[in-house]
Amino acid sequence: MRKIGLIGGMSWVSTRTYYEDINQLVQARKSTSASAPLLIESLDFTDLMRLSTPEQWAHAAQVLCDSARRLEQAGAMALLIGANSMHKIYDTVAAAVSVPVIHIAEVVGAKMKADGITSATLLGTRNVVMESFYRKRLVAHGITLLPPVIEEVEEVDRIIYEELMQGKATRAAERTLKTMLTTMGNRGAQAAVLGCTELDMIVDVDANVLPIYDCTRIHAEAAVDWMFG
Structure with a gap:
Protein backbone atom coordinates (compact mmCIF):
# COMPACT_ATOMS: atom_id res chain seq x y z
CA MET A 1 0.00 0.00 0.00
CA ARG A 2 1.12 3.52 -0.74
CA LYS A 3 1.41 5.98 2.15
CA ILE A 4 -1.05 8.88 2.38
CA GLY A 5 -0.96 12.05 4.49
CA LEU A 6 -3.89 13.71 6.25
CA ILE A 7 -3.99 17.39 7.19
CA GLY A 8 -6.22 17.13 10.25
CA GLY A 9 -7.30 18.87 13.43
CA MET A 10 -10.11 20.77 11.68
CA SER A 11 -11.68 19.55 13.93
CA TRP A 12 -10.01 16.74 15.89
CA VAL A 13 -13.41 15.00 15.95
CA SER A 14 -13.47 14.60 12.17
CA THR A 15 -9.80 13.56 12.12
CA ARG A 16 -10.70 10.70 14.44
CA THR A 17 -13.42 9.67 11.98
CA TYR A 18 -10.98 9.73 9.05
CA TYR A 19 -8.51 7.53 10.95
CA GLU A 20 -11.20 5.04 11.89
CA ASP A 21 -12.83 4.91 8.43
CA ILE A 22 -9.55 4.52 6.55
CA ASN A 23 -8.29 1.74 8.81
CA GLN A 24 -11.60 -0.16 8.73
CA LEU A 25 -11.61 0.00 4.92
CA VAL A 26 -8.01 -1.25 4.78
CA GLN A 27 -8.90 -4.14 7.08
CA ALA A 28 -11.90 -5.02 4.92
CA ARG A 29 -9.75 -5.17 1.80
CA LYS A 30 -6.61 -6.78 3.19
CA SER A 31 -6.93 -8.56 6.54
CA THR A 32 -8.20 -7.98 10.06
CA SER A 33 -4.63 -7.44 11.24
CA ALA A 34 -3.87 -4.75 8.64
CA SER A 35 -3.65 -1.03 9.31
CA ALA A 36 -3.21 1.93 6.99
CA PRO A 37 0.16 3.50 6.15
CA LEU A 38 -0.96 6.95 7.20
CA LEU A 39 0.71 10.19 8.27
CA ILE A 40 -1.41 12.72 10.19
CA GLU A 41 -0.58 16.30 11.11
CA SER A 42 -3.22 17.62 13.51
CA LEU A 43 -3.35 21.41 13.29
CA ASP A 44 -4.57 23.75 16.02
CA PHE A 45 -8.05 24.75 14.87
CA THR A 46 -8.18 27.84 17.10
CA ASP A 47 -7.07 30.25 14.36
CA LEU A 48 -8.63 28.33 11.46
CA MET A 49 -12.34 28.33 12.28
CA ARG A 50 -15.07 30.74 11.14
CA LEU A 51 -12.75 32.50 8.71
CA SER A 52 -14.22 35.47 6.86
CA THR A 53 -11.63 38.04 5.76
CA PRO A 54 -9.11 37.66 2.90
CA GLU A 55 -6.31 38.04 5.46
CA GLN A 56 -7.65 35.16 7.55
CA TRP A 57 -7.93 32.91 4.50
CA ALA A 58 -4.43 33.86 3.37
CA HIS A 59 -3.12 32.87 6.81
CA ALA A 60 -5.01 29.56 6.62
CA ALA A 61 -3.56 28.88 3.18
CA GLN A 62 -0.05 29.39 4.51
CA VAL A 63 -0.69 27.09 7.48
CA LEU A 64 -2.09 24.31 5.28
CA CYS A 65 0.62 24.70 2.63
CA ASP A 66 3.31 24.35 5.30
CA SER A 67 1.54 21.27 6.66
CA ALA A 68 1.26 19.74 3.18
CA ARG A 69 4.97 20.25 2.56
CA ARG A 70 5.90 18.64 5.89
CA LEU A 71 3.74 15.61 5.13
CA GLU A 72 5.26 15.27 1.67
CA GLN A 73 8.77 15.54 3.10
CA ALA A 74 7.87 12.86 5.67
CA GLY A 75 7.01 10.43 2.90
CA ALA A 76 3.33 10.94 2.04
CA MET A 77 2.70 10.10 -1.62
CA ALA A 78 -0.74 11.75 -1.72
CA LEU A 79 -2.65 14.06 0.63
CA LEU A 80 -6.11 14.64 2.06
CA ILE A 81 -7.40 17.90 3.55
CA GLY A 82 -9.61 16.66 6.38
CA ALA A 83 -12.15 19.51 6.28
CA ASN A 84 -14.73 20.44 3.66
CA SER A 85 -14.49 24.17 4.36
CA MET A 86 -10.71 24.24 3.85
CA HIS A 87 -11.17 23.12 0.26
CA LYS A 88 -11.77 26.80 -0.44
CA ILE A 89 -7.97 27.04 -0.56
CA TYR A 90 -7.49 23.65 -2.24
CA ASP A 91 -5.82 25.07 -5.36
CA THR A 92 -3.21 26.92 -3.31
CA VAL A 93 -2.42 23.86 -1.18
CA ALA A 94 -2.27 21.54 -4.20
CA ALA A 95 0.16 23.89 -5.94
CA ALA A 96 2.48 23.85 -2.91
CA VAL A 97 3.35 20.15 -3.24
CA SER A 98 4.31 17.75 -6.00
CA VAL A 99 2.07 14.89 -4.82
CA PRO A 100 -1.66 14.64 -5.62
CA VAL A 101 -4.21 16.12 -3.22
CA ILE A 102 -7.53 14.24 -3.38
CA HIS A 103 -10.40 16.76 -3.55
CA ILE A 104 -13.34 15.82 -1.34
Missing part, protein backbone atom coordinates in the same frame (compact mmCIF):
# COMPACT_ATOMS: atom_id res chain seq x y z
CA ALA A 105 -16.09 17.33 -3.51
CA GLU A 106 -14.66 15.78 -6.68
CA VAL A 107 -14.88 12.23 -5.34
CA VAL A 108 -18.36 12.87 -3.89
CA GLY A 109 -19.60 14.31 -7.18
CA ALA A 110 -18.18 11.37 -9.14
CA LYS A 111 -19.93 8.87 -6.87
CA MET A 112 -23.25 10.71 -7.11
CA LYS A 113 -23.00 10.84 -10.90
CA ALA A 114 -22.26 7.10 -11.01
CA ASP A 115 -25.36 6.52 -8.87
CA GLY A 116 -27.55 8.58 -11.21
CA ILE A 117 -28.24 11.41 -8.75
CA THR A 118 -29.19 14.65 -10.50
CA SER A 119 -30.75 16.72 -7.69
CA ALA A 120 -29.45 17.09 -4.15
CA THR A 121 -29.26 19.30 -1.11
CA LEU A 122 -25.96 20.37 0.43
CA LEU A 123 -25.50 20.58 4.21
CA GLY A 124 -22.43 22.08 5.86
CA THR A 125 -20.91 25.21 7.31
CA ARG A 126 -21.98 28.56 5.94
CA ASN A 127 -19.03 28.97 3.57
CA VAL A 128 -19.43 25.48 2.08
CA VAL A 129 -23.15 25.94 1.42
CA MET A 130 -23.23 29.61 0.40
CA GLU A 131 -20.01 30.03 -1.62
CA SER A 132 -19.26 28.59 -5.05
CA PHE A 133 -15.93 26.80 -4.46
CA TYR A 134 -17.62 23.60 -3.28
CA ARG A 135 -20.97 23.76 -5.08
CA LYS A 136 -19.39 24.16 -8.53
CA ARG A 137 -17.50 20.87 -8.13
CA LEU A 138 -20.75 19.00 -7.59
CA VAL A 139 -22.60 20.91 -10.33
CA ALA A 140 -19.81 19.96 -12.76
CA HIS A 141 -20.88 16.32 -12.29
CA GLY A 142 -24.41 17.12 -13.47
CA ILE A 143 -25.97 17.62 -10.04
CA THR A 144 -28.51 20.38 -9.47
CA LEU A 145 -28.33 21.67 -5.88
CA LEU A 146 -31.32 23.11 -4.05
CA PRO A 147 -30.91 26.84 -3.33
CA PRO A 148 -29.87 27.43 0.28
CA VAL A 149 -32.43 28.66 2.80
CA ILE A 150 -30.62 31.10 5.07
CA GLU A 151 -32.42 30.08 8.28
CA GLU A 152 -31.45 26.44 7.71
CA VAL A 153 -27.87 27.39 6.82
CA GLU A 154 -27.46 29.43 10.01
CA GLU A 155 -28.88 26.69 12.23
CA VAL A 156 -26.69 23.95 10.74
CA ASP A 157 -23.65 26.23 10.99
CA ARG A 158 -24.42 26.86 14.67
CA ILE A 159 -24.85 23.16 15.42
CA ILE A 160 -21.55 22.34 13.71
CA TYR A 161 -19.43 24.95 15.47
CA GLU A 162 -21.10 25.10 18.88
CA GLU A 163 -21.89 21.41 19.33
CA LEU A 164 -20.33 18.91 16.94
CA MET A 165 -16.85 20.41 16.88
CA GLN A 166 -16.90 20.21 20.67
CA GLY A 167 -17.68 16.49 20.43
CA LYS A 168 -21.35 16.94 21.47
CA ALA A 169 -24.17 15.20 19.59
CA THR A 170 -27.65 15.91 20.97
CA ARG A 171 -31.07 14.42 20.29
CA ALA A 172 -32.34 17.93 19.54
CA ALA A 173 -29.77 18.35 16.78
CA GLU A 174 -30.66 14.92 15.36
CA ARG A 175 -34.34 15.89 15.23
CA THR A 176 -33.53 19.25 13.62
CA LEU A 177 -31.52 17.63 10.83
CA LYS A 178 -34.13 14.93 10.21
CA THR A 179 -36.84 17.58 9.88
CA MET A 180 -34.68 19.59 7.47
CA LEU A 181 -33.93 16.53 5.36
CA THR A 182 -37.64 15.68 5.14
CA THR A 183 -38.40 19.26 4.02
CA MET A 184 -35.57 19.21 1.48
CA GLY A 185 -36.86 15.94 0.05
CA ASN A 186 -40.26 17.57 -0.39
CA ARG A 187 -38.53 20.39 -2.30
CA GLY A 188 -37.20 17.89 -4.82
CA ALA A 189 -33.84 16.67 -3.52
CA GLN A 190 -33.07 13.07 -4.47
CA ALA A 191 -30.24 12.90 -1.93
CA ALA A 192 -28.33 14.90 0.68
CA VAL A 193 -24.62 15.71 0.69
CA LEU A 194 -23.04 15.95 4.15
CA GLY A 195 -20.52 18.67 3.32
CA CYS A 196 -19.15 18.75 6.85
CA THR A 197 -16.95 16.06 8.33
CA GLU A 198 -18.80 16.10 11.69
CA LEU A 199 -22.40 15.85 10.49
CA ASP A 200 -22.42 12.04 10.59
CA MET A 201 -22.56 12.42 14.38
CA ILE A 202 -26.23 13.46 14.12
CA VAL A 203 -27.32 12.16 10.70
CA ASP A 204 -27.92 8.45 10.17
CA VAL A 205 -25.90 7.89 7.01
CA ASP A 206 -27.24 4.41 6.28
CA ALA A 207 -30.96 4.83 7.09
CA ASN A 208 -32.50 8.24 6.60
CA VAL A 209 -35.40 9.95 4.86
CA LEU A 210 -33.07 10.65 1.89
CA PRO A 211 -30.03 8.79 0.56
CA ILE A 212 -27.03 10.33 2.34
CA TYR A 213 -23.67 11.01 0.71
CA ASP A 214 -21.25 11.27 3.63
CA CYS A 215 -18.26 13.23 2.33
CA THR A 216 -15.91 11.95 5.03
CA ARG A 217 -16.66 8.31 4.27
CA ILE A 218 -16.43 8.82 0.50
CA HIS A 219 -13.16 10.76 0.88
CA ALA A 220 -11.76 7.94 3.02
CA GLU A 221 -12.84 5.39 0.39
CA ALA A 222 -11.05 7.38 -2.31
CA ALA A 223 -7.93 7.50 -0.14
CA VAL A 224 -7.95 3.73 0.31
CA ASP A 225 -8.55 3.22 -3.43
CA TRP A 226 -5.43 5.29 -4.02
CA MET A 227 -3.43 3.39 -1.36
CA PHE A 228 -4.10 0.11 -3.11
CA GLY A 229 -3.43 1.66 -6.50
